[in-house]
Amino acid sequence: MSGNTYGKLFTVTTFGESHGPALGAIVDGCPPGLELSETDLQRDLDRRRPGTSRHTTQRREADQVRILSGVFEGRTTGTPIGLLIENTDQRSKDYGTIMDRFRPGHADYTYQQKYGLRDYRGGGRSSARETAMRVAAGGIAKKYLWDCCGIQIRGYLAQLGPIPLALRDWDAVETNPFFCPDPERIPELEAYMDALRKEGNSIGARVNVVATGVPPGLGEPIFDRLDADLAHALMSINAVKGVEIGAGFACVEQKGTEHRDEMTPQGFLSNHAGGVLGGISSGQDIVASLALKPTSSLRLPGRSVNLDGEPVEVVTEGRHDPCVGIRATPIAEAMMAIVLMDHLLRHRGQNADVRSATPVIPGSVQRDG
Amino acid sequence: MSGNTYGKLFTVTTFGESHGPALGAIVDGCPPGLELSETDLQRDLDRRRPGTSRHTTQRREADQVRILSGVFEGRTTGTPIGLLIENTDQRSKDYGTIMDRFRPGHADYTYQQKYGLRDYRGGGRSSARETAMRVAAGGIAKKYLWDCCGIQIRGYLAQLGPIPLALRDWDAVETNPFFCPDPERIPELEAYMDALRKEGNSIGARVNVVATGVPPGLGEPIFDRLDADLAHALMSINAVKGVEIGAGFACVEQKGTEHRDEMTPQGFLSNHAGGVLGGISSGQDIVASLALKPTSSLRLPGRSVNLDGEPVEVVTEGRHDPCVGIRATPIAEAMMAIVLMDHLLRHRGQNADVRSATPVIPGSVQRDG
């Protein structure tokens, strides 16, 4: 495969540029019989959609997805599901000034070097607009995992620049434009973002994603470990520069007695592993965290070069997210769902006779206090 | 593929258990004409080999690799390269006590749940012994990248538990058993490890890997970005819990003006991106960092359960690395080499007509002071 497909048994292939006529995806390998409609996918698309608050890009896209195949009389048929979203708010004039120069921190330079030419309108294929199709495709995986297996995937903003956010309330996450899990910090976030926008600058963020209800056994050692595939999938999201599973980089300073998750008949006593041991799910929550860089599209001028290698100054006047991490939560959820879905099918394929086994211990974290 | 193969055009497939008769690999897709002998692979195998200092496991393995195919009259032929290492020091008696119980923090439990049975001797397939074949296979990639493209891949220990280690001297890395890049800190490392061993505990570590001389253009958006594949490959190494590219998690607190790597005709002014923009190499150094958890094989007792779910105490008396991160440097180098090699071939395949282009700007970081 040539880069635009993810997955082995449950595969997602996408196409589309920021300012082209449409974005699309083909989701192959969805089991037959799943109830599915466009409405099921629209909710997450709306969560990712731009322009829903003053803290994200003001580009207006309805992001209405159409299902073009693979569903018959309200159920999936096992054949590939074609998805399409038409682009409606491309203002190509915004981008004319950057057609001959490379925005620093963007993929302009690397696309030009790799392909010898590029669609410079809004970043073309490298635009985060591409992630809309991930969310649509991931919505199918999320629905199957929940409907058929009781697996739930949720994410939240864990840090915005210097402001760490603790997981206080899952329900709160959906009630604010930041996916913030600590309602008390929202005014602080708003103030920070307003100041940032005024400054013309951008900021990084951290997003956490959690899957609950995952049975033990998912993941294929050696190279297709569940955590390796999660790292792959999450790092493939625009702007992501780091991925952690469980304790992540904190484990560097941990001792073995602290890190190892002891087990009792009632379950594990901790979850530093993030739900994955030896590349295989343990039945505990799958916990991943990702770092998103600040966008490089700024109206503050930056030094760069043009196609001829001459020095130029770049100012980006378009409509951009000052914190791309804010809208990343549904994208990260989608990618985790796609990974788990793929591994669920792969595990079923090879271990059909084993999978009915009851786990030896319950999956949840137990405090034996 | 079913989990034991990595790569699309340059593929590595491995087999072998800790206490089985042998480990092996098939390296497919190596270009023809590369000068290659077993000696070329042995150097990195010796760097990874156990028992070379008192700070690693005392298991004694010669780790002598044999090339069984794909090389004729000293040159690769383009056909698959079969590699074999016989196991010589399996003391299965060390492991009899854990055949009916799950060592906490290990893959015992998840293998049992996934497959319904497991080779419990030394962790079987989940043992880090498997990484010997990654190093052997990666050695082929390293040699090709250097001989044919001038790409060099090097790693070092960046942190051992609480002790961060700065990159002061690349040459020093190969002269101490820790792969420590700061010779002055070696006594401190030795003292720390001696105390740890006495305590019977283990510790985490951080390893950095750097590729220099990488041309711009490697990496296949959207899902097979170079950084996504690096995250995949590095996270697939035993004990790894986090991966960063460039600034990594530090970018969460960075502003756009700080993070974006500005460009001048003389080159980039910084490398927060770690050499990857939009999933494609920029010509700058590729920089990755990984977090390795402390091993869970401890002689300090831990709570666990047995096959019947009954509570047991686990004590691991075998020969183990108190810091698996110490021997991880050549493994991380090998995986980065495999990833770059695969992407080099893929890029050549699709962009044969483009790839002769001279980069618009030099790849190295320039300080325009």
Add this chain to the structure above:
Amino acid sequence: MSGNTYGKLFTVTTFGESHGPALGAIVDGCPPGLELSETDLQRDLDRRRPGTSRHTTQRREADQVRILSGVFEGRTTGTPIGLLIENTDQRSKDYGTIMDRFRPGHADYTYQQKYGLRDYRGGGRSSARETAMRVAAGGIAKKYLWDCCGIQIRGYLAQLGPIPLALRDWDAVETNPFFCPDPERIPELEAYMDALRKEGNSIGARVNVVATGVPPGLGEPIFDRLDADLAHALMSINAVKGVEIGAGFACVEQKGTEHRDEMTPQGFLSNHAGGVLGGISSGQDIVASLALKPTSSLRLPGRSVNLDGEPVEVVTEGRHDPCVGIRATPIAEAMMAIVLMDHLLRHRGQNADVRSATPVIPGSVQRDG
């Protein structure tokens, strides 16, 4: 991948049902810089299009393809090319009578058994309508192969039922609705088809496909031999039951002295191999032949069962091709083009340093008489 993707570096993924809203494809891995427009793809789509003569199905589809991505200012960008064809002439009422029964010789029964449900309208995904996207995608490959490498791919009808057709004139192939290469036999074909239609029956056919200008070196032993991949791709076309390369089944009765293609400095003396030796192209013409079964959609009643396993009689009243082989020529060309394109890129990837070599001997067949 889950069945709807073909290729490793040049990949084609398709979706769409006979009576759904649209058919689509994503073509990934096309090199950048190729001049491409919808017009380039329309010619072959029109060759395959139904309803252009009285000898094919009377379903009326414009089969107008739209390129939704991957092309910018008239050139491919190296990013995935999204293709879409809207269905316009679905008469679902034609198919109501078969919703609860299995047409013999069709995929109705196997789809039902595999998936537990099926889109019965016009055969759903199993309809030959799916091949429209193969032709569109193959058109991209054909154009690249010709524009950039001088490789030409052409096919013709080699036999219609009992009537064998010799290759007398390539130019004639495009001037008759049968793709018949022997203009003198056309009246015979018309008479045969008219009688067949009157009878309400259908007939099988043989199609030959030939690629000229293929350089030596394409094909990846052992399993991804060029001929093995051609067999895969051609056998994946609806109704195909047999594939031959070169002499094909005639080689069963050949002796070694007859079959082996001797070589002289002026080139090969024959081409029984069909241009492939050891799975690798030899520089001779690639020659493949395929057998297409007669369609099973007949108005002559056939015995079958319904969903409950009860005996029923099936009569198919819809609009069908009495000889699906007639329209198969452009489909077979498309599949051969996709295979060659994929192998061209793969060969370039692994053998970048070798591929500039001049072939030792010319590729064409030489008669040294």
Add this chain to the structure above:
Amino acid sequence: MSGNTYGKLFTVTTFGESHGPALGAIVDGCPPGLELSETDLQRDLDRRRPGTSRHTTQRREADQVRILSGVFEGRTTGTPIGLLIENTDQRSKDYGTIMDRFRPGHADYTYQQKYGLRDYRGGGRSSARETAMRVAAGGIAKKYLWDCCGIQIRGYLAQLGPIPLALRDWDAVETNPFFCPDPERIPELEAYMDALRKEGNSIGARVNVVATGVPPGLGEPIFDRLDADLAHALMSINAVKGVEIGAGFACVEQKGTEHRDEMTPQGFLSNHAGGVLGGISSGQDIVASLALKPTSSLRLPGRSVNLDGEPVEVVTEGRHDPCVGIRATPIAEAMMAIVLMDHLLRHRGQNADVRSATPVIPGSVQRDG
């Protein structure tokens, strides 16, 4: 993957040259719990082994296979199975005369053109010796299919040069060195082969392979149809030039009323489809046929060229099979087993909820007389 791997979930990767130290394979994806020993694989290896009658090459190879991993206490563990066969009877001196010239009809020329160099000893990687590992790997698939699913795969010689052989007696197939299913024709075969050997020539053959007990539902439309994958796998065998499923090329002259396999509550009334409809198994026997060319290694001189393109005469004095089709039966069985195994796992993966369904009708052919 780079050509030496077959399969998606059940994958076989091989290495090894005719005159190298060893042949090997890695079988990945075998379900855990299968009883397996080297003896299980040896039987088919012995069936394929050279030198067992005067009608095959006199090279003497024990072909003793070792299982190096993936089996513990007599059962598969779900981890990759490493297989190794040491070469013992390489007489490299036999081949010195062909190091600078290309044997006509062999892969010498194409390997040289593709890779720029080649291992000329005994054909190197292109030697049919490679098929030993297919047989070993296929033996695992055959055992699983039979032990766990009751699927049986058998083959026979269907034609040797001008002598067609009818399937009269399955039991007879294993009692003669030709895999001939008609015991009365054996003297005729022996006489033909003796005359051929005296003449110094070689001859083609046809082999049929049949799988019984295959449940409906295996095969993944569109591109990974069961018949397409069978065509791929069978055409990848050395010397194969044609593949048929069911009626094969005979369908060209069949009418729809003749070809379509009508169905009754008691089952299908015929099996022209060869057990595959729409790319999915129907529950009927899977029937494939393959054409094998005569070997080109002859002591009768042939015209060719050397590395410099100069005319030379080639005489092959080594030990060769005068009819490679004779030993092809176990190889064809192995490849069919690998294909069915892979599709069984893939089907289970995607259709776990469907697969318990009882087929609507019995799979076997019913004569309703």
